[in-house]
Amino acid sequence: MPSRLAIIIAACVFLLAALGVAAYVVIELRDRPAASGGGDGSLLPATLGGPFSLTDHTGRTVTEADYAGKYLLVFFGFTHCPDICPTTLNQVALTMRALGDRAAQVQPLFVTVDPARDTPAAMAEYVALFDAGIVGLTGTEQEIADIARAYRVHYARAEIEGAPDDYMMDHSVLLYLMGPDGNFRRLFRPDDKPEDMADAIVEQIAEDE
Amino acid sequence: MTRLLHITALFLLFVAGSAAAHYDEIGGLQIIHPWARATVPSASNGVVYVAIANEGETPDRLIAVETAIAERAELHTVLMEDGVAKMRAIEAIELAPGETVLLEPGGDHIMLFGLKGPLIEGETLALRLIFEVAGPIDIELTVEAVGADGDDHGDHDATE
Numbered sequence: 385m386p387s388r389l390a391i392i393i394a395a396c397v398f399l400l401a402a403l404g405v406a407a408y409v410v411i412e413l414r415d416r417p418a419a420s421g422g423g424d425g426s427l428l429p430a431t432l433g434g435p436f437s438l439t440d441h442t443g444r445t446v447t448e449a450d451y452a453g454k455y456l457l458v459f460f461g462f463t464h465c466p467d468i469c470p471t472t473l474n475q476v477a478l479t480m481r482a483l484g485d486r487a488a489q490v491q492p493l494f495v496t497v498d499p500a501r502d503t504p505a506a507m508a509e510y511v512a513l514f515d516a517g518i519v520g521l522t523g524t525e526q527e528i529a530d531i532a533r534a535y536r537v538h539y540a541r542a543e544i545e546g547a548p549d550d551y552m553m554d555h556s557v558l559l560y561l562m563g564p565d566g567n568f569r570r571l572f573r574p575d576d577k578p579e580d581m582a583d584a585i586v587e588q589i590a591e592d593e
Numbered sequence: 594m595t596r597l598l599h600i601t602a603l604f605l606l607f608v609a610g611s612a613a614a615h616y617d618e619i620g621g622l623q624i625i626h627p628w629a630r631a632t633v634p635s636a637s638n639g640v641v642y643v644a645i646a647n648e649g650e651t652p653d654r655l656i657a658v659e660t661a662i663a664e665r666a667e668l669h670t671v672l673m674e675d676g677v678a679k680m681r682a683i684e685a686i687e688l689a690p691g692e693t694v695l696l697e698p699g700g701d702h703i704m705l706f707g708l709k710g711p712l713i714e715g716e717t718l719a720l721r722l723i724f725e726v727a728g729p730i731d732i733e734l735t736v737e738a739v740g741a742d743g744d745d746h747g748d749h750d751a752t753e
Contacts, residue, residue, distance in 0.1 A: 509633045509634065550706060574678075
């Protein structure tokens, strides 16, 4: 029965290849540094963050009390940002997916650093693209300056040569995991893998419980 | 076992995806998988990514980009300073012989300012890359999901 033999050989080769790929993936993941933020996180004070009053993408005024009991994944950007911000929102969307059931305990908050252009409607249009329960937050110039200061976030308008009506925003690109008690827990970087972020969040939830 | 199959399937998809990537070659320059990121309906700007391999003997530079879909296109880079991202225009992208330069999310990219309409996933766009030595090269590219990361092996369904 040469054909049966061929099938068995093919199956063995397939399994070996699969094992090789699996081993590679496992080794890759193990050797990668943890996504907890490591040394960077420990440099940040536990007082990072705090109370805020902003407007969400549905036009409702919200404060930290509206998300009481949840972990917050807070990050900053602006909707006219074509490169970094969509990458970060996607990173967050994939993290939420990787969290599975645990996602219900986490509220991602995308805070604009460009309140002049980012109206609630603009934020709504933008967060809807990612379909991950991300809440877009905007506010007055002062409200945004306040939350940025609370998170040690730097932002500045950058002019574009030859386009006086348009501009970019320089801004901090880190992501902050805040606990249900409102205290800072962990820092993530824009190049952290969503699976690693989800693992770190699950680990954090377990640690807190 | 299911997990092994899953990983193997992903691997095979990756191989298949890479083989199907866009491919153009003119004068020693290979233009690999150019793509634009989908935008919201009201977007004023957009972004294009591409890999360029210089397989010739001569150094070249990407010095300009022209397109009818936006008021203008510029070459940009992202500077990271103390965790702050700063996007800045650059004059050219250097293409050393034997090297492949990646324009990718979070790095160098082509900015489209003053879009004449939103970039819609699945649509095809025409773009002209202008090289110092090779001259103009016209390319076509596809608009990919806003959640795409430029790899061919995943994440394309990220915004489903």
